[in-house]
Amino acid sequence: MKTCKDPYERFMLHHLQYYGLFAGRDTPFQRSFSPDRSWEKVRRSRHSDIFPDSDDSGSDPADDDTQTRRMLFSRPPEQVRVRSKQLVFDFDGDRPKPRLSEPRGLFAILSAAASHQGVRWPVECQVIKDEIRHIEWEPAEPEPFYQSTGYEQMPMPVGEGRGKVVFCIDSATKSPFYTRSRVGGSRAPAKGPAFCEAGGDGTALAFESRFQSGNLQKAVRIGVYDYELTLRTDLYTTKHTQWFYFRVRNMKAGVTYRFTIVNLMKSRSLYCLGMKPLLYSERAARDQGAGWGRVGSDIKYYRNQSEHGGQALYSLTWTCQFPHEADTCYLAHCYPYTYSDLLRYLTAVTSDPATAVHCKLRVLCRSLAGNAVHVLTITSPSSSRAKRAVVVTARVHPGETCGSWVMQGLLDFLLSDAPDARLLRDTFVFKVVPMLNPDGVVVGNYRCSLAGRDLNRNYCTLLRDSFPCVWHTRNMVKRLVAEREVVLYCDFHGHSRKNNVFMYGCDSKNGAAPRLQSRVFPLMMSKNTGNQFSYKSCKFKVHKSKEGTGRIVMWKLGITNSYTMESTFGGSTLGSRKGTHFSTKDLKSLGYHFCDTLLDYFDPDTAKVHQCLMELKTLLRQEIRQKLGKEVDSEGLSSVSLSDIESSTSGSNSTESDGLPVHLIYGAQKVTKCKKKHLKTRKERNRLRQHQVQSTVPKIIHQDIKAMYLLPPLR
């Protein structure tokens, strides 16, 4: 019997077989029961695409049962590895107790309340059961930057020696590399963190971070209201602290608390330019409808005299008061946007007929942990192959939550009934990947995936199983380019050192016209969002070190307008918004302006583009005159090297390219070690020595890695 992938089809198949109506030919069945293709697509996506824990295999449940039974009874208990998702395990001490999972409704879509339940975590991660959600809110007035007084305190780390550890979770490098995942993380019930309050007076703050995107490693109480905090580094790395998000309870109202994060690694930060941390109070949300707001005084970012692996460490310190007694509050670097937030959003847009009709949701691939990476296709129903395509992606860097808010603004608009949105859908096919690195988002990483590497340096990778999210995205774009003209690619990011919003593009050396052309879209963005977007901050140089980024790889696939859009974690220094933070509404409005600018750029009346080209000529010539002191005419614009006029990486948020995935490196070392163990005779040792002299080290490592790579992927 042919198996059906779709749970609905599977159900119908059984149903019809039961009544003797189906004889095994599934094609007419599909045809006769699928009069409306668009509904079918929506329904399919609801079932198999949104559920991140849905069975990948798509096998028949009856087969699953037989298989499960066979496996359960043919192996000793310690070897039993059940593949069926219908059995779930509770634990009685160490003893697993199997039970059947709750039946899933036939047309059930991901319920908003359960969207966190199917999320996959590395198997060693402890996760608390609480579902964490925040309300969306807009402050009445834009929130001003912090004004430095020059008298801010700069407390130096004192550590556990002179304080009391009040919160500590397992180390980030508990296992050296990612091995496998599990829905909900560690099997062991989440115990209290290593809590050293014995003999305490009960007035210590209760910290927690074992939830999606949380990343507090340790809190040490060094004064009655003074806490020293350590952030967890990106999983399986020892770097990339920047993002923070944690919960506090047991606070007193009207008391000034000081928090100092002591293991930050960047030498510069927006906290030096007036940015304030964010606070969310559950009481304030419930009683006043207030959400995330900027807080803090005595804010200082500074080098702190300690180091980590030879690298200088920096501290961020601030003081703040909590609005209510015995409240539950959260502190964060930027407005959180978790994987569950995305799932809830996708559920909402695909279950509302008004928006579902404009989009098709699919799973592009599974991440390393098995979380779904979604792709939305948004267009109007038409079979025209002549439609050009636009590709938009976000959250390759998990800590850059601003990218998700911009993305949500873009999707809200594209799926709306606004005439301009309709026009965009009639003109283009949009391919949207809203969260490229769900695993990183889930575990609270700032920069990396579970391969311990920056995905945005690995778009050229051949290692599909190690970097599935970017491998499949590049492949999708490759196919799209072969099928139709892809006119624009943009990847949404957040920027940690510069205010405003700006873009990185790719400068062409093939004459003045393409050089100017790639600058038109960013210039138009700055005209449409004058008090948020800074054209001056845009860069167009194609750095060698950035060759693995989405922007450069897509550009090399032939997409001339290939950009990274950086939205600051802070706020604006422009126009009427000068000196104020961005809210989620501001970030979402950028998504709308991005769409608006697309219409300007592709307007059949080219007057606006023409005007921008004229302006750009003047701007570029001015820049050359200022930087190089020479005059060039329009034709000479392409002869000047960008290295001479762009201030290199000063604006960049870059990390160095960091090589192979951690598990492969670790595996290669292990293979080499194992080989040594098997050598017994002098003859064998001599032969090896000879071999080592002859061959170069990279060759050995390469072979070992190849050997590792031929093994089944570590899942």
Ligand SMILES: [Zn+2]
């Ligand atoms: Zn980024």
